[in-house]
Amino acid sequence: MTRRAELRAVEFGAPVLLVALWWIVSEAAPRSLYFPPLRDIWAAFRANWLFAGVGTDVVPTLTGIGLGYAVSVVAGIAIGVALGSLPALHDFLHPLIDFCRSLPSSAAVPIFILLVGVGMEMKVAVVTFAALWTVILNTSEAVAGVDPVVTDTSRSYRIGRLDRLLFVTIPAASPQIVVGMRVALNQSIILIIVAEIMVSTHGIGFFLKNAQWHFDLTGMWSGLLLVGVVGYALSRLFLVFERRVLAWHRGLHGKAQP
Amino acid sequence: MSSAVDVDQKIVIDALAKNYHGHGGERRVLAGVELAVRDGEFLSIVGHSGAGKTTLLRCIAGLEPPSSGGVRFDGELVTGPPPNLALIFQDYGRSLFPWLRVLGNVTLPLRSAGTLTTRERRAAALDALAAVGLADAAAQYPWQLSGGMQQRVAIARATACRPQVLLMDEPFASVDAQTRADLEDLVLGIRRQFGMTVVLVTHDVDESVYMSDRVAVLGGTPTGVTQLIDVDLPPRRDQLTTKSLPLFIDLRTRVLRAVRALSAERKSGA
Numbered sequence: 001m002t003r004r005a006e007l008r009a010v011e012f013g014a015p016v017l018l019v020a021l022w023w024i025v026s027e028a029a030p031r032s033l034y035f036p037p038l039r040d041i042w043a044a045f046r047a048n049w050l051f052a053g054v055g056t057d058v059v060p061t062l063t064g065i066g067l068g069y070a071v072s073v074v075a076g077i078a079i080g081v082a083l084g085s086l087p088a089l090h091d092f093l094h095p096l097i098d099f100c101r102s103l104p105s106s107a108a109v110p111i112f113i114l115l116v117g118v119g120m121e122m123k124v125a126v127v128t129f130a131a132l133w134t135v136i137l138n139t140s141e142a143v144a145g146v147d148p149v150v151t152d153t154s155r156s157y158r159i160g161r162l163d164r165l166l167f168v169t170i171p172a173a174s175p176q177i178v179v180g181m182r183v184a185l186n187q188s189i190i191l192i193i194v195a196e197i198m199v200s201t202h203g204i205g206f207f208l209k210n211a212q213w214h215f216d217l218t219g220m221w222s223g224l225l226l227v228g229v230v231g232y233a234l235s236r237l238f239l240v241f242e243r244r245v246l247a248w249h250r251g252l253h254g255k256a257q258p
Numbered sequence: 259m260s261s262a263v264d265v266d267q268k269i270v271i272d273a274l275a276k277n278y279h280g281h282g283g284e285r286r287v288l289a290g291v292e293l294a295v296r297d298g299e300f301l302s303i304v305g306h307s308g309a310g311k312t313t314l315l316r317c318i319a320g321l322e323p324p325s326s327g328g329v330r331f332d333g334e335l336v337t338g339p340p341p342n343l344a345l346i347f348q349d350y351g352r353s354l355f356p357w358l359r360v361l362g363n364v365t366l367p368l369r370s371a372g373t374l375t376t377r378e379r380r381a382a383a384l385d386a387l388a389a390v391g392l393a394d395a396a397a398q399y400p401w402q403l404s405g406g407m408q409q410r411v412a413i414a415r416a417t418a419c420r421p422q423v424l425l426m427d428e429p430f431a432s433v434d435a436q437t438r439a440d441l442e443d444l445v446l447g448i449r450r451q452f453g454m455t456v457v458l459v460t461h462d463v464d465e466s467v468y469m470s471d472r473v474a475v476l477g478g479t480p481t482g483v484t485q486l487i488d489v490d491l492p493p494r495r496d497q498l499t500t501k502s503l504p505l506f507i508d509l510r511t512r513v514l515r516a517v518r519a520l521s522a523e524r525k526s527g528a
Contacts, residue, residue, distance in 0.1 A: 147352055149347060149349055149352035149353050150352065150353070150355070152321055152345075152347070152353075153347065153353045153355075155321060155338075155339055156319055156320075156321060156339045156343075156344070156345040157339075157344070157366070157367035157370065157415075157419075158339055158341065158367070158370045159366060159367060159369070159370050160369065160370045160372075163366065163369055163370065167355075167358065167362075167366055168355065168366075171355070171357040171358075172355075172357070174357070248356050248357045248399060248401075249356070249357075251356075251399060251401060251402070252356045252399075252401045
């Protein structure tokens with residue numbers, strides 16, 4: 001077995017074992033309303049998600065995450081760079097941003113429902129509110145902390161404003177920006193499900209609540225499984241992005257050659 | 259100082275003082291520094307550690323505003339990093355951008371000039387890399403290279419834009435002795451090739467004598483230029499023959515004595 005295959009085996013070993021155990025125990029155990037056998041959950045999963053409910057529930061959820069997250073990342077990096085480069089602006093706005101970040105985003109959902117209704121706009125607004133502050137704070141901290149030698153170098157070589165932003169400041173800050181983006185992605189996933197559970201007509205969160213209301217516990221479990229799969233897939237996708245963008249950083253610190 | 263500009267003088271430092279405001283009040287680093295760098299010469303600035311050599315170089319480079327007095331470059335008062343001047347930092351590991359490949363590091367400053375096309379920038383960068391013997395390393399990242407090679411990339415980056423003046427801040431302080439000697443000769447060769455004015459800050463007395471036409475000794479508290487020593491060695495230098503000339507040994511003794519005297523004076527004074 002190659003080293004790579006070994007790593008794969010270790011990575012997937014525990015989940016596969018756990019699923020196998022779940023399958024066997026839930027088959028053998030007496031039937032319970034609250035804990036249906038995995039065989040039934042899998043049947044429900046196939047019926048609901050392969051691929052009947054994809055258009056009605058999965059797509060709206062992913063669209064909400066995608067749009068809200070994109071807005072947070074673009075606006076967050078722009079605002080963060082501005083705050084990181086202008087200490088006076090940073091000192092002025094930092095308490096406000098820190099306050100918004102500390103606010104549990106779920107508490108803001110009712111306000112967004114009143115402001116923008118219960119449609120896709122609301123989901124995008126909630127995801128943005130959940131993710132934006134983390135991106136801003138990480139970006140501004142990273143930009144303010146750029147090595148003075150790097151700043152001196154770009155000053156003494158008279159590198160233009162736009163070049164400096166694109167080829168010096170943002171790359172120099174990128175390791176910490178990416179950390180913020182990773183946390184923000186998790187927050188986005190959590191908050192869109194919360195928003196959909198609170199009020200919505202489509203989406204995975206809506207499906208979960210609907211299943212609960214109709215006492216469809218097997219359906220609920222299938223929805224839960226889907227949320228897990230979606231979250232895992234998104235974080236794997238992010239890892240691919242991170243490895244690409246920060247290949248130089250891993251190389252610099254001797255972790256791997258790009 | 260008269261307003262007339264001596265054409266022979268590339269950089270004129272006039273009554274330069276620099277104070278830092280730190281904990282427990284003001285610290286005077288430089289005071290009354292007077293120094294003129296002639297067009298085309300190689301001038302070294304030596305002094306004991308903490309003498310303010312780097313501060314002086316940063317004032318010349320326009321990275322640090324003087325507290326009083328000033329620096330003139332071609333007669334123009336320096337208020338920020340001037341064009342036609344390139345600075346090589348001591349810490350190549352931090353001054354080369356690790357997210358750009360070697361070629362990207364060398365071309366980036368060329369973009370700011372705005373006069374070259376992408377193809378011309380690439381050609382100029384490859385020329386500069388070839389001049390330091392690193393044409394093959396263009397596609398690599400700086401951190402994939404050895405310390406000496408990284409500093410050669412930094413030299414290529416500085417010379418690619420064909421500056422009239424090259425400033426170097428302890429450029430060879432963090433490489434081994436053999437690499438250091440190679441880099442010294444490389445810089446001398448490049449300077450001969452492009453005919454630029456060089457100001458080198460170093461704490462190494464031998465290096466200052468070996469490389470330069472003149473050596474300025476910094477000392478005192480606060481620091482000023484205490485001695486200017488002409489190095490009238492033959493223009494072509496060689497690590498073996500130059501360094502064994504009686505004149506070389508005599509010169510290095512004079513420079514060393516000047517640095518030592520000031521450093522001893524500082525210790526007894528403090």
